[in-house]
Amino acid sequence: MTRALQGHPAVRDETRRKVEAAARRLDYRPDHIARALVTRTSSTVGMLIPSSVDSFWGEVAAGIEEAASEANYSVLFANSHSQPERERRMIEVFLAQRVAGIIIAGAAGESASWFCGEEPDVPVVIVNWDAAFPARFVPIVRTGSPQRVLKAVRAATETDASFSQIVFDDLGGAQQVVRHLVSLGHERIAFVGAEPIRPSLLRVLGFRSALLEAGLPLGAIVSSPRSPEGGFQATQDLLTSPPDDLPTAIVAYDDATAIGVIRAVHAHGIDVPGAMSVIGFDDIEMAAFSEPPLTTIRQPRREMGRMAMASILSSIRGESAQRSSVLPGELVLRRSTGPPPGR
Amino acid sequence: MTRALQGHPAVRDETRRKVEAAARRLDYRPDHIARALVTRTSSTVGMLIPSSVDSFWGEVAAGIEEAASEANYSVLFANSHSQPERERRMIEVFLAQRVAGIIIAGAAGESASWFCGEEPDVPVVIVNWDAAFPARFVPIVRTGSPQRVLKAVRAATETDASFSQIVFDDLGGAQQVVRHLVSLGHERIAFVGAEPIRPSLLRVLGFRSALLEAGLPLGAIVSSPRSPEGGFQATQDLLTSPPDDLPTAIVAYDDATAIGVIRAVHAHGIDVPGAMSVIGFDDIEMAAFSEPPLTTIRQPRREMGRMAMASILSSIRGESAQRSSVLPGELVLRRSTGPPPGR
DNA sequence: TCCGGTGGTGTAAACGCTTGCAGGACGCCC
DNA sequence: GGGCGTCCTGCAAGCGTTTACACCACCGGA
Numbered sequence: 001m002t003r004a005l006q007g008h009p010a011v012r013d014e015t016r017r018k019v020e021a022a023a024r025r026l027d028y029r030p031d032h033i034a035r036a037l038v039t040r041t042s043s044t045v046g047m048l049i050p051s052s053v054d055s056f057w058g059e060v061a062a063g064i065e066e067a068a069s070e071a072n073y074s075v076l077f078a079n080s081h082s083q084p085e086r087e088r089r090m091i092e093v094f095l096a097q098r099v100a101g102i103i104i105a106g107a108a109g110e111s112a113s114w115f116c117g118e119e120p121d122v123p124v125v126i127v128n129w130d131a132a133f134p135a136r137f138v139p140i141v142r143t144g145s146p147q148r149v150l151k152a153v154r155a156a157t158e159t160d161a162s163f164s165q166i167v168f169d170d171l172g173g174a175q176q177v178v179r180h181l182v183s184l185g186h187e188r189i190a191f192v193g194a195e196p197i198r199p200s201l202l203r204v205l206g207f208r209s210a211l212l213e214a215g216l217p218l219g220a221i222v223s224s225p226r227s228p229e230g231g232f233q234a235t236q237d238l239l240t241s242p243p244d245d246l247p248t249a250i251v252a253y254d255d256a257t258a259i260g261v262i263r264a265v266h267a268h269g270i271d272v273p274g275a276m277s278v279i280g281f282d283d284i285e286m287a288a289f290s291e292p293p294l295t296t297i298r299q300p301r302r303e304m305g306r307m308a309m310a311s312i313l314s315s316i317r318g319e320s321a322q323r324s325s326v327l328p329g330e331l332v333l334r335r336s337t338g339p340p341p342g343r
Numbered sequence: 344m345t346r347a348l349q350g351h352p353a354v355r356d357e358t359r360r361k362v363e364a365a366a367r368r369l370d371y372r373p374d375h376i377a378r379a380l381v382t383r384t385s386s387t388v389g390m391l392i393p394s395s396v397d398s399f400w401g402e403v404a405a406g407i408e409e410a411a412s413e414a415n416y417s418v419l420f421a422n423s424h425s426q427p428e429r430e431r432r433m434i435e436v437f438l439a440q441r442v443a444g445i446i447i448a449g450a451a452g453e454s455a456s457w458f459c460g461e462e463p464d465v466p467v468v469i470v471n472w473d474a475a476f477p478a479r480f481v482p483i484v485r486t487g488s489p490q491r492v493l494k495a496v497r498a499a500t501e502t503d504a505s506f507s508q509i510v511f512d513d514l515g516g517a518q519q520v521v522r523h524l525v526s527l528g529h530e531r532i533a534f535v536g537a538e539p540i541r542p543s544l545l546r547v548l549g550f551r552s553a554l555l556e557a558g559l560p561l562g563a564i565v566s567s568p569r570s571p572e573g574g575f576q577a578t579q580d581l582l583t584s585p586p587d588d589l590p591t592a593i594v595a596y597d598d599a600t601a602i603g604v605i606r607a608v609h610a611h612g613i614d615v616p617g618a619m620s621v622i623g624f625d626d627i628e629m630a631a632f633s634e635p636p637l638t639t640i641r642q643p644r645r646e647m648g649r650m651a652m653a654s655i656l657s658s659i660r661g662e663s664a665q666r667s668s669v670l671p672g673e674l675v676l677r678r679s680t681g682p683p684p685g686r
Numbered sequence: 687t688c689c690g691g692t693g694g695t696g697t698a699a700a701c702g703c704t705t706g707c708a709g710g711a712c713g714c715c716c
Numbered sequence: 717g718g719g720c721g722t723c724c725t726g727c728a729a730g731c732g733t734t735t736a737c738a739c740c741a742c743c744g745g746a
């Protein structure tokens with residue numbers, strides 16, 4: 001009987017119709033739970049994001065949910081708050097729920113095996129690996145040979161065969177940003193918001209390499225938490241340099257930091273972008289509404305979510321999907337960048 | 344054997360320990376699916392929000408997830424995009440997943456029976472009912488007797504016995520807002536962003552009643568979509584009034600609209616708050632970062648999420664929970680409001 | 687006429703758990 | 717020492733599906 005409802009080929013039309021009529025009459029709803037029990041896999045995926053309050057992750061989540069919904073999958077959701085222990089715990093819960101796959105966004109765990117012990121029995125995909133590094137990494141990234149640093153960062157977030165990664169091209173994004181500033185004529189460029197997490201290290205690295213490529217000296221690299229307050233404080237410090245050493249442009253780790261940077265620059269009576277260009281990263285919602293609106297690099301957030309879900313689905317179907325995608329950003333020109341003063 | 348792991352009272356400690364050891368050795372993970380099949384209820388709730396990209400709903404979701412996680416519940420998540428049909432479809436999916444309860448945030452459906460046919464077999468709670476009304480409601484709200492309007496709005500989103508509601512006190516919030524402006528000395532106050540949805544109608548009503556209470560004439564009430572663009576356009580129109588009729592303060596439907604309002608006011612060369620006060624609603628993240636930072640009414644978003652989950656849990660436990668909570672907002676004073684010019 | 691094949695339908699086992707019940711071990715009282 | 721109550725443990729049914737397989741009717745070819 002139940003065959004009739006699933007569109008099994010070997011069921012006469014007449015029978016199917018009768019069954020369907022009866023089903024409707026009793027308003028029968030097939031039980032996903034029972035089905036999952038016998039098929040030993042559910043049509044549910046687990047989604048872990050750092051914080052649903054953050055519209056960045058909210059949009060990644062929206063991409064995941066869209067793609068899942070189109071494929072008739074449901075998504076279980078939890079916030080990790082970027083805490084590796086919480087990540088592990090929620091993954092445990094997902095596994096007990098017999099999810100068909102797990103998407104870890106903004107992964108804070110240190111390595112593949114961190115998440116699921118040895119070999120996870122479901123496909124796992126990571127969207128933007130934000131793993132923390134020991135703080136001693138920051139100075140190394142500032143001074144070490146780029147090749148060595150890159151190798152270290154990559155190695156530390158290496159994915160084993162059972163994992164996929166959908167990550168943003170932090171390194172390339174930072175290069176785009178610097179090239180944009182260089183093309184405007186800037187020669188003294190600082191970086192604000194270095195932190196010992198993977199994307200920050202890669203952005204610093206991209207910053208350095210693009211400067212090198214342009215034949216410009218390495219500007220200041222200031223560490224700070226990634227928040228408006230962090231950017232504000234760090235920039236206050238930066239602006240105490242003697243006037244001749246002051247940069248004419250500041251690359252912020254992300255848009256939130258950039259907003260703090262602009263506030264601090266304004267607080268010193270310096271015009272943006274007249275006397276100081278500021279550029280962000282991510283293109284969060286607020287970027288378009290800051291004063292002045294922020295030039296930034298847009299991450300294809302929704303697309304990243306969709307790709308993550310697509311990767312899960314193809315793993316489920318047994319196609320061994322592309323292990324790792326690095327998505328390029330897009331420079332969004334707004335009004336926080338311009339030529340340096342005196343050009 | 345399985346009793347040992349659940350902490351059944353009638354199990355000797357020694358036995359329990361042996362069982363636990365064995366469980367650990369085989370890394371046994373109890374299967375939620377099988378358990379759900381036999382107990383006929385899962386430890387999963389369905390959560391429907393309009394959009395996870397919106398940090399407002401993101402925070403409601405965070406509150407729900409927190410409370411769920413503390414109670415060892417998982418949450419299935421979907422975006423409704425404020426489309427009633429999608430709401431209904433996702434609820435259907437949740438029901439097939441045998442969720443223990445459903446939380447509908449920003450409900451767009453028209454009535455209780457919209458969601459689940461007659462009698463849902465699981466507890467349902469609504470967080471902020473944003474149901475749309477026929478457009479003809481807007482003029483009625485502007486001119487009808489307040490009591491009659493209020494009754495109509497309430498009746499239209501009445502909850503039947505099987506539903507709970509956790510809603511923000513839109514009416515009271517609007518009154519607070521107006522009282523604040525009146526206390527600053529404003530006498531000509533306009534409202535921008537009226538729309539035929541429940542919270543907007545209630546805010547307009549609160550606006551009117553507080554004006555009445557203060558013995559002030561009813562200011563302009565301008566309709567517009569709730570977005571910066573909507574607020575911008577509507578305010579452009581508003582500012583074409585003859586100078587004597589211009590308001591000295593504008594109450595926006597929400598913060599997003601308020602940001603557009605400020606932009607338009609600035610575009611007319613009018614200072615905020617020097618020559619025009621602007622006040623928003625909701626206290627979204629951007630409110631603190633607008634220029635000038637926005638005075639607004641904060642909704643206790645996270646708390647609303649937690650309460651929704653708590654309501655589900657108490658329904659599950661059979662305690663017939665409080666049917667409906669109306670949560671008050673909190674006035675957040677920032678720098679977009681001040682005394683009217685000439686005071 | 688009989689037999690093999692085919693297309694449709696009924697049946698039962700299994701998925702991993704919960705739970706009620708039978709029953710074993712043991713100590714205590716009479 | 718036997719009966720009985722008290723603890724604890726083992727057993728088996730059943731939750732609502734899927735799926736493999738048995739089976740039946742029917743048709744066409746030998």
